[in-house]
Amino acid sequence: MMLALALLLDAAFGEPRWLWSRLTHPAVLIGNAIGWADRRFNHGAARRLKGVLLTGALVLGGVALGGVIEALGALPTVLVAAVLLAQRSLADHVRAVARALRLSTTEGRRSxxxxxxxxxxxxxxxxxxxxxxxxxxxxxxDGVIAPAFWFLIAGLPGMLAYKAVNTADSMIGYRTPRHEAFGWAAARLDDLLNLVPARLTALLLVLASGRGTDWRALRADARLHRSPNAGWPEAAMARALGIALSGPRSYHGEMQDLPWVNETGRRDAAPGDIDRAVMMLWKAWGVMLFVAILGAAL
Incomplete structure (x- = not known):
């Protein structure tokens, strides 16, 4: 029941500015620690080993801190879990792009x-x-289903450990000259921790859409993605909306001819499709909430 309460709290309040303008968000604290370690240790010899040790320290730190908070009782546990979920802020940020795009292309790009x-x-x-x-x-x-999944599996210690690794992956888990060795462990562990949640997210989106899907085709599209996990929710969303996603795009001034996901879908996506996607996010969240309540009842 604690996960269900955390999901509802996050949906109701999101990340209120009045609070995080006065306090430092836990994700920022984790990011600051990773940034310090990157500057302090990511040089010289044995950079991969240093990255492995950092990743291990993040996991152990998350587990230890989560255990301490859980020992304080249900209320602190629920509050911290709600902070570590990102459904409301995700929906708000995606919806903001639709509003901006309706104003102008320039505003849409900025958003x-x-x-x-x-x-x-x-x-x-x-x-x-x-x-x-x-x-x-x-x-x-990454921001909702995986943290919720690891809370169900291992409580707040599991959730905090996941968030620490996921944050590390987003900061140092890149195949660049600076981070390929140092961020190797964080990237590989993040792939492992998201293996089940990514596929669960795809299933939740399919259930939320109320439409059947060709799982073999979905799996084939998911494998086109550079990430072993991110392609699953993307392919499920593409089919739920009947549109094509991914495709060619530019990174750092260089155009990359990436394959289309759900290639036969419409490619003329519009603000209305973003609105439909946001609705799908909430429907999938609703299915996850039902699962959490059912799990608590059982």
């Missing part, structure tokens, strides 16, 4: 740049809409 890492300055409206929808699908898995 979507806040939630994606690709180049946005030359994006046309369909590409802006697709980018927002892709971000929503992928972050539903």
């Amino acid at each position: 979507v740049a806040m939630i994606v890492g690709r180049d946005t300055t030359q994006m046309e409206p369909p590409a802006i809409a697709r980018a927002a929808i892709e971000s929503g699908a992928e972050n539903l898995s």
Whole structure:
């Protein structure tokens, strides 16, 4: 029942500015620690070993801190779990792109740049809409379903350990000269921790859509993604909306000819499709809430 309460608290309040303008968000604290370790240890010899040790320390630290908070009682546990979920903020950020795109292409580019890492300055409206929808699908898995899954499996210690590793992956888990060795352990462990949640997210989106799906085709599309996990929620969202996602895009000024997901779907995505995607995010969240309540009842 604690997970259900945390899901409801996050949905109701999200990340209120009045609170996080006065306190430091736990994700920021984790990020600050990883940034310090990156500056302090990511040089010289044995960089992969140093990254392995950092990742291990993050896991142990998350487990230990989660255990201490759980020992304080149900209320602190629920409050911290709610803070570590991101359903409300995710839906708000994705919906903001639809509102901005309805004003102008320039506003749409500015808004979507806040939630994606690709180049946005030359994006046309369909590409802006697709980018927002892709971000929503992928972050539903990373920011909501995976933390909830690890809470169900291992309580707050599991949830905090997952968030620490996922944050590390987003900061140092890149195949760049600086981070390929140091971030190797964080990236591989993040892939492992998201293996089940990503596929669970795809299932939740399929259930929320109320439409049947060809799982073999969905799996084939998921495998086109560079990540072993992110393609699953993206492929499920594409089929739920009847649109094509992914496709060519630019990173750091270099165009990449990436394959389309759900290639036969519409490619002229629009603000209305973003609105439908946000509704799908909430429907999938609702199925997850039902699962959490059912689990508590059993």
